[in-house]
Amino acid sequence: MRILLSSTPAYGHILPLLPLARAFRDRGDSVALITAEAMAPVVAGEDIEFLPAGPDSLAAVAEVLRTTGHDLWQGVTVEAEAEFFAGARLDLGINEAVAAARAWRPDLIVAEHLDFVGPMTGAICGVPVASLAYGPALQPESVDATAARARRRYEARGLAYEPARWYLDTCPPALQHPGWKAPDSRITLRPEAHRNPGPMPPAPAERGDRRPRVLLSFGTVYASPQLINPLLRELLTQDVDVRVTHNSATPDEFDVDPAVADRFELVAFTPHAELVRDVDVVLTHGGAGTVLGTLAEALPMVVVPLAADQPIQSERVAAAGAGIGFPMGEADPRAVAEAVRRVLAEPGYKSVAAQIAAQIAGYGAPADVAEHLATALAR
Structure with missing residues (x-):
């Protein structure tokens, strides 16, 4: 079979697709990813063909500003966010995506749930579509806003x-919202902490009687020294080791007292599965992939949301009891450091994280889901 992945051009949207993509590839299927050209490095080394099509995020943000007057860099509303995903990306990218899909000839399109280019491409080309949802189901107001925009564009082409x-x-x-009802078409898919292809590298050697270790990871967009430094200073007043992820920073950009510098570790982009193997708590911005990958490893967390759906992840983690979540804009560094101390000290958070990890372990393995979809297509 030929499986086409389709995604918004961002790490947090593409990475949740990879476990299923690898499962299809291991079956012997051909797999390709279609998204903006700038995201090609995400699948380098994955034996996944890359089909560049559509705008990058900067171009889509600029299109939203042009058509609505709303600058997404200055704040996000439900309507502006819907215009980004189901308006601007379709307007700027659908023709290119359809041309690429027709040339590649997929049997199935798997689109992450905020990608509307893949589903519309499937409707135009007559290819069935599976939607992969990561994190809690979208709230009704988001579903309605995106559907309204997408529907207009479908109808303009004579499509249902x-x-x-x-x-x-x-x-x-x-982590689901109270009262959420699963659609009849639901298939559970086990989320995984992101890892590189191939075998995992050996786990780092542990020293005896080590301090608790905190992973401070704010993803690929928000990990700036200016944001991290106040949190880092407060964390290092406690008897903990801190591992900090970054994109392109250097150690001298972080305000670390030389007296405690041996408790600070700075690492470049590293798959989450490797980062969490020897930590006790994760301090995160609350990206869906980070939250699910952390809970899959039975680790509690503290969530400091910064944008997008992160306040939802923060609220749901706190409601479940798997960690402490802050409302957006209300995370004083001292309060955050105190939250980390509490999560380390109170075993209930770790216990709930382990219970959620057991729920995740009961979901369908990527290989089983790939086989299920292949069988359904064959019928």
């Missing part, structure tokens, strides 16, 4: 706007 044939759900029940 319909849901994907399969809903691939990676979110454990403990």
Whole structure:
């Protein structure tokens, strides 16, 4: 079979697709990813073909500003966010995506749930679509806003706007919103902490009687020294080691007292599966992939949301009892450091994280989901 992945051009949207992509590839299927050209490095080394199509995020943000007057860099509303995903990306990218798909000839399109280019490409080309949801299901107001924009564009082409044939759900029940009802097309898919292809490198050697270790990871967009330094200073007043991820910073950009510098570790972009193997708590911005990958490893967390759906992740983690979550804009560094201390000191957070990890472990393995979809397509 030929499986086409389709995604918004951002790490946090592409990485949740990779476990299923690898499962299809291991079956012997051909797999390709279609998104903006700038994201090609994400699948380098994955034996996944890359099909460049559509705008990058900067171009889509500029298009939203042009058509609505709203600058997404200055704040996000439901309507502006919907215009980004289901308006600007379709307007700027659908023709290029359809041309690439027709040339590649997929049997199935798997689109992450905020990508509307893949589903519309499937509708135009007559290819079935599976939607892969990461994190809690989208709230009704977001669903309505995006659907309204997408529907107009479908109708302009004489197409019926319909849901994907399969809903691939990676979110454990403990994190779903109260009252959420699963669609009939739901198939559970086990989320995984992101890892590189191939075997995992050996785990680092542990020293005896070590301090608790905190992973401070704010993803690929928000990990600036200016944001991290106040948190780092407060954390290092406690008897903990701190591992900090960054994109392109250097150690001298971080305000670390030389007296405690041996408790500070700075690492460049590293797959989450490697980062969490020897930590006790994760301090994160609350990206869906980071949250699910952390809970899959039975680790509690403290969530400091900064944008997008991160306040939702923060609220759901706190409601489940798997950590402490802050409202956006209300995370004083001292309060954050105190939250980390509490999560380390109180075993209930770790216990709940382990319970959620057990829920995740009961979800369908990527290999089983790939086989299920292949069988359904064959029928």
